[in-house]
Every structure is written in structure tokens, then in C-alpha cells.
Amino acid sequence: MSACVWGGMDIQFFIELFFGGLTRGSIYALIALGYTLVYGIIGLINFAHGEVYMLGAFTALLVAGVLGVYGFPAGGILVVAALAAVVWCAAYGYTLEKVAYKPLRGAPRLSPLISAIGMSIFLQNYVLLAQTSDFVPFPNLLPPMDFLEYIDYVMGPSDFLILLVSTIAMVSLSLFIRFTRMGKAMRATAQNRKMALLLGINADRIISLTFIIGSALAALGGVLIASHMGQVNFGIGFLAGLKAFTAAVLGGIGSIPGAMVGGLVLGLAESFTTGYFSGNYEDMLAFGILILILVFRPDGILGKATVEKV
Amino acid sequence: MLDQRNDDSMGNGSSTTRKTYAMLELCHVDTYYGNIQALRDISLSIEEGEIVTLIGANGAGKSTTLMTICGINRPRRGEILWYGKPIHHLPPHEVVSLGISQVPEGRLIFPDLSVSENLDLGAFLRHDPTGVRNDLDYVFSLFPILAERRRQAGGTLSGGEQQMLAISRALMARPKLLLLDEPSLGLAPIIIQQIFAIIEKVNADGTTVFLVEQNANQALRIAAHGYVMENGRIVMRDTAERLLQSEEVRTAYLGM
Numbered sequence: 126m127s128a129c130v131w132g133g134m135d136i137q138f139f140i141e142l143f144f145g146g147l148t149r150g151s152i153y154a155l156i157a158l159g160y161t162l163v164y165g166i167i168g169l170i171n172f173a174h175g176e177v178y179m180l181g182a183f184t185a186l187l188v189a190g191v192l193g194v195y196g197f198p199a200g201g202i203l204v205v206a207a208l209a210a211v212v213w214c215a216a217y218g219y220t221l222e223k224v225a226y227k228p229l230r231g232a233p234r235l236s237p238l239i240s241a242i243g244m245s246i247f248l249q250n251y252v253l254l255a256q257t258s259d260f261v262p263f264p265n266l267l268p269p270m271d272f273l274e275y276i277d278y279v280m281g282p283s284d285f286l287i288l289l290v291s292t293i294a295m296v297s298l299s300l301f302i303r304f305t306r307m308g309k310a311m312r313a314t315a316q317n318r319k320m321a322l323l324l325g326i327n328a329d330r331i332i333s334l335t336f337i338i339g340s341a342l343a344a345l346g347g348v349l350i351a352s353h354m355g356q357v358n359f360g361i362g363f364l365a366g367l368k369a370f371t372a373a374v375l376g377g378i379g380s381i382p383g384a385m386v387g388g389l390v391l392g393l394a395e396s397f398t399t400g401y402f403s404g405n406y407e408d409m410l411a412f413g414i415l416i417l418i419l420v421f422r423p424d425g426i427l428g429k430a431t432v433e434k435v
Numbered sequence: 436m437l438d439q440r441n442d443d444s445m446g447n448g449s450s451t452t453r454k455t456y457a458m459l460e461l462c463h464v465d466t467y468y469g470n471i472q473a474l475r476d477i478s479l480s481i482e483e484g485e486i487v488t489l490i491g492a493n494g495a496g497k498s499t500t501l502m503t504i505c506g507i508n509r510p511r512r513g514e515i516l517w518y519g520k521p522i523h524h525l526p527p528h529e530v531v532s533l534g535i536s537q538v539p540e541g542r543l544i545f546p547d548l549s550v551s552e553n554l555d556l557g558a559f560l561r562h563d564p565t566g567v568r569n570d571l572d573y574v575f576s577l578f579p580i581l582a583e584r585r586r587q588a589g590g591t592l593s594g595g596e597q598q599m600l601a602i603s604r605a606l607m608a609r610p611k612l613l614l615l616d617e618p619s620l621g622l623a624p625i626i627i628q629q630i631f632a633i634i635e636k637v638n639a640d641g642t643t644v645f646l647v648e649q650n651a652n653q654a655l656r657i658a659a660h661g662y663v664m665e666n667g668r669i670v671m672r673d674t675a676e677r678l679l680q681s682e683e684v685r686t687a688y689l690g691m
């Protein structure tokens with residue numbers, strides 16, 4: 126075997142790992158945004174957030190199943206199922222805040238955290254009982270994408286869909302936060318809640334909006350991953366949630382670009398570790414990173430040195 | 436003079452006996468932080484068109500008074516009336532929508548938002564783009580420096596510029612009543628002069644002003660009426676002119 130071929134193989138493998146990392150990182154980023162948005166506004170780590178992602182995947186599965194029975198075309202089913210998941214999870218996120226967090230506003234910081242963990246356990250078990258503990262197959266609803274023919278070693282239709290949809294979602298979110306009236310109000314509330322109130326911004330609404338947006342993004346992530354893996358399970362939210370939380374902390378919790386960068390960096394790091402070393406270290410890597418960040422640079426990559434919380 | 440009341444009717448807290456209502460009236464207001472009482476039986480009133488000032492030493496309860504008016508702190512007892520209508524149970528955003536804007540102590544500029552964005556948020560509750568654009572021109576005419584800095588992050592402005600931005604942001608709501616909490620705090624004398632001149636101009640242009648100050652001399656010079664606060668109570672109330680001449684005020688607050 127000549128050195129040249131080795132070199133060629135190497136580059137190809139590298140590119141494969143790179144795009145694999147981006148794909149996975151995009152999903153982490155979508156979920157991480159929910160952690161970071163909520164933390165930015167109310168200073169709470171919403172530990173039930175990973176379950177929203179799982180719920181998104183299951184909602185899409187159920188809706189797709191029903192539509193399948195009525196013989197809708199596959200591509201259409203996926204779009205409708207994804208929309209249904211997003212809407213359902215947004216409503217769920219809204220309710221979660223009202224039920225589990227709002228009554229505890231002003232309580233010691235540990236209380237809402239315990240409430241969050243409680244909601245997380247409740248949801249996992251709810252889906253476990255309502256569905257099953259097995260992995261449930263998720264139908265392949267993606268249309269063939271002929272234009273991917275030449276790069277199919279790098280990316281299949283589901284990878285392409287993940288990159289496309291998550292890019293659109295993240296760009297839209299950035300534009301929303303930057304330019305719209307409510308986006309500005311969200312940033313103002315994150316920077317100084319009292320002043321936001323004095324300008325007539327209804328903080329309760331901003332908090333609800335934050336949960337709605339975060340949950341919608343996580344649901345989108347859940348649908349994308351389900352169609353990518355071809356299966357779902359009640360437990361997938363736990364690990365994904367923890368990793369996305371790691372990504373949010375890595376990028377700087379509270380920072381929106383930070384969550385995006387953190388997600389991508391973590392995805393790439395995992396992909397390369399798995400490719401060049403061993404898949405056994407994948408999860409250890411994420412939590413190793415989490416611990417190192419918390420110890421040495423708790424503000425993350427893009428976080429500011431002083432995060433003021435009122 | 437806009438003020439046509441006789442002075443003994445000021446803030447007597449009996450809104451029911453009067454035929455015309457004051458713009459804003461506090462009647463026997465008590466506010467607490469937990470178990471600590473910060474306001475004790477506060478009664479005061481502000482007539483439309485006036486500049487009214489509230490002076491007092493550190494910790495007297497001046498900021499608490501403003502925050503209670505704005506619905507950030509809730510009074511445990513007493514009433515706050517806006518043209519005779521109780522408003523002390525309203526959430527802050529509804530108080531703002533009545534036409535009450537506050538420039539809080541310490542300015543509270545959003546540091547990571549640009550000057551323009553800070554001003555946009557001042558007009559958060561408004562839905563008249565033309566009016567908002569006119570008011571933007573108005574505040575830029577008051578403080579031309581802000582027009583130059585519009586793209587700069589609020590946190591990078593100097594203290595004086597931040598105070599100008601805070602006042603402008605409040606004016607962008609086109610308030611009927613402007614509450615100012617120690618606008619002269621920490622500023623150079625020349626900037627203080629400028630800020631006080633602007634407060635008078637804003638008032639002359641039709642905005643009623645409630646001015647909290649430790650700089651009693653300056654405040655009493657531009658105000659029609661004044662209240663003096665000590666340990667959570669109103670201890671004196673009179674025309675600004677008479678307060679300026681009063682022996683107690685001169686020794687306690689004017690250092691004379």
C-alpha cells in the first residue's frame with residue numbers, strides 16, 4: 126500500500142469524522158440553546174430540558190404513525206410530524222415553567238433545581254409507562270437526495286437534513302434575538318430584570334417565551350435525531366440533555382453564540398475521539414470536559430467573566 | 436404658575452374630600468423589605484405640570500418610594516392613586532403604560548445593548564412608529580452626544596453619558612410623569628448643571644417631574660414643591676422656596 130493512498134484515505138476519514146461531528150454537534154447546539162436561554166433569563170438550569178427533546182422524538186413518532194395509516198406521502202409526514210412535535214413541546218415547555226418553576230420564584234435556588242429534576246424523572250417514567258422501555262423504530266421518511274451521491278461517504282440524507290434544519294433554526298433565532306422587539310426585550314430582561322420591568326416589559330411573558338423557544342428547538346433536535354438513528358427510546362433525553370448542558374457550559378452558559386459554538390466543539394471532539402481512539406471514551410470525554418471547564422474556566426469559551434444575576 | 440393649590444392641602448391623604456384629583460397621590464403608604472419597614476405612612480401628592488422634589492439622606496427611603504410607585508415593591512398598607520384611581524396593585528408594566536417612567540438610581544443602562552437599542556426599549560410599549568421617531572429626534576436634540584454614540588454599547592459610555600441615556604430612554608416612553616432618582620449622583624458639576632437644565636426643559640415641554648435628590652440645593656431651585664424624608668417618614672413638606680430658606684433644611688441638607 127503506497128503512502129499516497131494512505132494519505133488519501135486519511136483525508137477522507139478526517140472529512141467523514143468532521144461532518145459526523147458537525148451533525149452531532151448541531152443537535153447538541155439545538156438543545157444547548159434551551160439551557161442557555163433559560164439560564165440567561167432566570168438563572169435556572171432546567172434539568173427537565175433533555176426530556177423535552179425525547180418528548181419531541183416521541184411526538185413525531187406518534188404523529189407519523191397516525192399519518193402513515195392514512196397514507197400520506199413520506200416527506201409530507203415528516204414535515205407535519207416535526208411541526209406537531211415542535212408545537213406540542215413548546216406548549217409543554219410553557220406549562221412546565223408555569224407548573225414547576227413559577228410557583229418557586231423567589232424560593233431558595235435549590236428548590237427550582239429539585240423541581241426540575243422531579244419533572245425530568247416524572248416525564249421519563251410517564252413516557253416509559255405510556256410507551257415502552259424498548260427502542261421503538263422510527264420510520265425512514267426522508268426522500269432520496271440524489272445530489273448527495275458524490276459525497277455519500279460524508280453525509281447521508283439525514284445528516285444533510287440535520288445540518289440544514291439546525292442551521293436555519295439557529296440563524297432564525299439569532300436574527301430574532303438581534304432585531305425584533307421581543308428579542309431585544311429578552312436581552313434586556315437577561316441583563317437587568319428590574320430595569321426591564323421599569324420599561325414596561327412583562328417579565329412573565331419573556332420567561333414563557335424563553336421556555337417556548339428553547340423547547341421548540343429541543344423538539345426539533347429530537348425529531349432530527351430520531352429520523353437519523355431510526356429509533357427512539359424514553360431514556361435518550363438523559364444523556365443528550367447532559368451533553369447539551371456540557372456544550373452550553375463549554376460555550377459559556379447564558380451566551381447564545383456560546384451554546385452554538387459549544388455544541389459544535391463538543392460534537393467534533395466526540396467524533397474525532399471516537400474515530401481516532403475509541404468509541405468507549407465518547408461519554409467520558411464529554412463529562413471530562415464539563416469538569417475541566419467548571420474547575421478552570423466556569424465562564425466557558427464565550428461567556429463573560431462576570432455574569433450578573435439580580 | 437401651574438400650581439394653584441393652597442399648600443396645606445398637599446399630601447393630606449384625603450382624596451375623597453377633594454373634587455379634582457392630583458396626578459399622583461400616595462396615601463399613608465407603608466412598604467417593607469421582609470420584616471424591615473422602609474416606608475412609614477408616606478403621603479404625598481404631585482400635580483400635573485409640576486416639578487416636585489423629594490430630598491433626604493442615605494437610606495431615608497427615597498428609592499423605595501419610587502419603586503413602590505412603579506409597582507416593583509408593593510405597599511403593605513396605604514394607597515397609590517393616579518388621577519384618583521388606585522394603582523398600587525398593578526404590575527410594573529401596567530404602571531408604565533399609564534404614563535409613569537422611572538430613571539432609576541445608578542441608571543441601569545443595559546450594558547451590552549447599543550445606545551439605539553436602549554432607546555428602542557424605552558419605547559417598548561408604544562405602537563406609534565412616527566411618534567417614536569419624533570421622540571428619538573427630540574432626545575437627540577436634548578443630548579446630541581447620544582446621536583453620535585448610537586451604535587456604541589451602553590456599557591462603554593461615560594457616567595454622564597449613561598445618565599443622559601437613562602433620561603432619554605425614559606422619555607422615549609413619552610411619560611406623563613417622569614420619576615428621577617438622584618440623576619446628579621457621581622457627576623461633575625458642569626454635567627449636573629446640564630442635566631438640571633434638561634430636566635427644566637423637559638418639564639417646560641409638558642412632562643411632570645418627581646425628582647429624588649441628595650443635591651437638595653439644586654433640586655429645590657428648580658422644583659415647585661418639596662418633601663423631606665427621614666428614616667422612612669416625610670418630616671417636612673412645603674414650597675421649594677420656603678424649604679430653601681428653612682433653618683432645618685439649610686443645616687441638615689444644604690450644609691449651611
Ligand SMILES: Nc1ncnc2c1ncn2[C@@H]1O[C@H](COP(=O)(O)OP(=O)(O)OP(=O)(O)O)[C@@H](O)[C@H]1O
Pocket residue numbers: 468471473491492493494495496497498499500540649
Ligand atoms: N432590597 C432591600 N432589602 C432590604 N432592605 C432594603 C432594600 N432596599 C433598601 N432597603 C432598606 O430600606 C431603607 C431605604 O432604602 P432606600 O434605598 O429607599 O433609601 P434611599 O433614600 O434611596 O437612600 P440613598 O440615598 O442611599 O439611595 C434602607 O434602610 C435600606 O437599607
Ligand SMILES: [Mg+2]
Pocket residue numbers: 497498499540616
Ligand atoms: Mg436611593
